[in-house]
Amino acid sequence: MKDGEPCTSRGVSTVLEGVTPRPRTKGSMAWRFLPYELYSVQRYLQYDTLLRNGLQHFDAWASTFGETITALELAPEGTNYRAKTRFAKFHNLPELMLMFREIADIQTADMLKLPVPKVNYHNIKVAPSDIQKEMVASLAKRAEKVRARAVEPQVDNMLKITNDGRKLALDQRLIDPMLPDDAGSKVNACVDNMYRIWEEHADTRAAQLLFCDLSTPKGDGTFNVYDDIREKLIQRGIPAEQIRFIHEAATDAKKKELFAKVRSGEVRILLGSTQKMGAGTNVQDRLIAIHNLDCPWVRLEVA
Template sequence: MDPASDVVTFVKEMMGSDIRIHHMPELGSWTVEARQLGLSAAGTSEWGTSRRDAGELLADALNSRVPQIFDVFKDVSGERRVLNVVDTEAARDKLQKIKQAFQDWVWTDPDRTDRLARVYNDRFNNLAPRRFDGAHLKLPGASGAFVLYGHQKRGIWRIISSGSTYLAHAVGAGKTMTMAAAIMEQRRLGLIAKAMLVVPGHCLAQAAREFLALYPNARILVADETNFTKDKRARFLSRAATATWDAIIITHSAFKFIAVPSAFEQQMIHDELELYEDLLTKVDSEDRVSRKRLERLKEGLQERLEGLGTRKDDLLTISEIGVDQIIVDEAQEFRKLSFATNMSTLKGIDPNGSQRAWDLYVKSRFVETKNPGRALVLASGTPITNTLGEMFSIQRLLGREALAERGLHEFDAWASCFGDTTTELEIQPSGKYKPVSRFASFVNVPELIAMFRAFADVVMPADLREYVKVPDISTGRRQILTAKPTPAFKSYQQILDTRIKAIEMREGSAQPGDDILLSVITDGRHAAIDLRLVMPANDNEEDNKLNLLVRNAFHIWKETSGATYLRPDGRSYDLPGAAQMIFSDLGTINVEKTRGFSAYRWIRDELVRLGVPPSEIAFMQDYNKTDGTVKLTDG
């Protein structure tokens, strides 16, 4: 039965109006024809507003749109649109009323309830978790010095038996050795010929070291700083292509230089364009939403295709190298695939993908043509780090066919099934509170987990307690030190508030050089650390967040400077005292040129002024080479 028919019946029974609905499942788009609702009291008062009638709100609900009402003002400079907060909130309240009423209405008819429940269960609630047990694995060629844990053997066996897998293993689970053993066992069994292991730059030496520790006779090729420089890149790839390797270990940043044949990516885009052209011929003449969406998707693909036309494949491609499996450690760095959505105004949704993620997507699709079912293995202790939409990207990488089978290949259809929107008061950069709608929670969690676990092997921190001993926190739990806002910071928040209002009042899209909300947020984050990051001439404020950090770090240094700590082998570390790690992605040395102040430099200079020897303070950035980072962290 057409899913639109139930919505039509709902409107007839609850609003007393006949409407037409066009649904295109290939795009997850809906068009509602309900002009009469814009003329009736039911449509403009009970179920809608005078500025957003019930028919328009139905279209919003079905297409996962968040209604926004704008006022248009005319002056000497032209027209400008300003968000009407009151009318917008009124429309959103009516939208929520419609959604709740539909949920209640569905259950009022037992036959309808049974039918819809059957449709849902047949489509989504039909996965039974497959169980894996690798206890039988002997791992020929592996060093007898290591005894792998049960969850490691399970992960190895899962990759061997089912191919493409997400190793969602918590920190400390031993993912590197799991990946190494999975590669070697697949090689031994003839399931793959040449694997490419992609790791973060700072983990390159460690990954190679652990791989060889477990498999001393493994033939691995490592793309480090000495052999993957620009002038040596072609030679390295020639070695990778012409010799027999168990694994090629390469960094995230170097992976982008391994190209797929441009003809393949062009064909991928051409196939998508042909699909959209075919869908356009099937779109109902009244289905405006689907038609516009198809045109937008086509434009995006055309732009990407034009960019490929100028690309030159100067280096050997992944096909010529012979790679038939890609294994990515810390895969959360590739989490942002772009997608089309009507929900882009919602917080918690970022449809703008990264080139890094698209690059992996294309390469995995290509390798899939060479080694079906074994193209990609991802590993991370934190699969989702920022937005709920990242789960959709993971499923596109490893569960694309399952999404398509369930009609969830478009983000909005997926989000309407598994996500929920909430509106809460949130503090703004200006210090004021504002109601913010956010894609903030999952629904239908059991079904989503079942789809995820169809390709994911999960190890939680609690699963590691018998293997990994985590030291107790001396204070019992993490301590949060709060710096009170200084008078100068409160004054600066008023400047931020003025900038936000100017941006909201601006008509049209931002032009190069215009202030944008992201810049306001960034300045607010910097100012919260130290006002000198936004106003270099500002005086030093003793009670700001940066100086609170300095005083705390100095206190710990002074309290522990005479303490002796032991290495795992029982020997004492050469340098007494506790080691402290200070993290900040803002105020680094690199921003000193643009912002006129560096939090990093201030921390070091202040600690030295207070009495900490300069030799006991190091910047990680000064040890950016792989060997240097290893020396710093091992010391």
């Protein structure tokens, strides 16, 4: 098979399983596929249909079913805005979905009517410290140098700047461990919230999950958010054995054992990353709260 040749071109039968795009709104038919994701699925499974309609190339497909807009968005360094052109929405949606339904079995939440708990979302805002404000300004200066090509890419680049910005937003000590622990930081606000929930639900031994993709424990003595949170919760009176890291369960058998302890109420606080504690984490029996300290890097991991 040549590069770019669709897998159906030689009579190969192909089935894609587990493709579960989620609707933007209740009952919506505008699935949260990125345009190129939907196009790629169609190219795999109905290339002949695309060819027959002159849509085998993405540019033709996008101009038929998509609309782009140019709008201001926050720059990666987080200090100013810039104009960016993006694929904004689908149009000719009935025709697109009629074509897509030839290869897709679509089941919405309204159709499945699965029993799911009611979710209450809380966005907790914290003010940046003076040190964080100064560091954000320095990120902007670094970004200006990168755009002006005044610095070599191996020395500094936008990926490094963006990553430093993510660390800074989580805790300023991730940039410099010698910096003070800001009492009003995101981490300390989360600790306050977790302890309050732990105390309020002591009678039912309800469980909590905390997701944090940055600053995972390495066991080498360096500062990380995981150890910092656990130490602060223990200092407030939560037994150490009730707080666990998903990283401590290195095998499937150990994960199964750990999840069983969460379901039984023996472990009441479990910390982990999206990758290690995402799909397949069967601990919902006593689950009362989920805390998200940072935003996942990969789009599909954003709920």
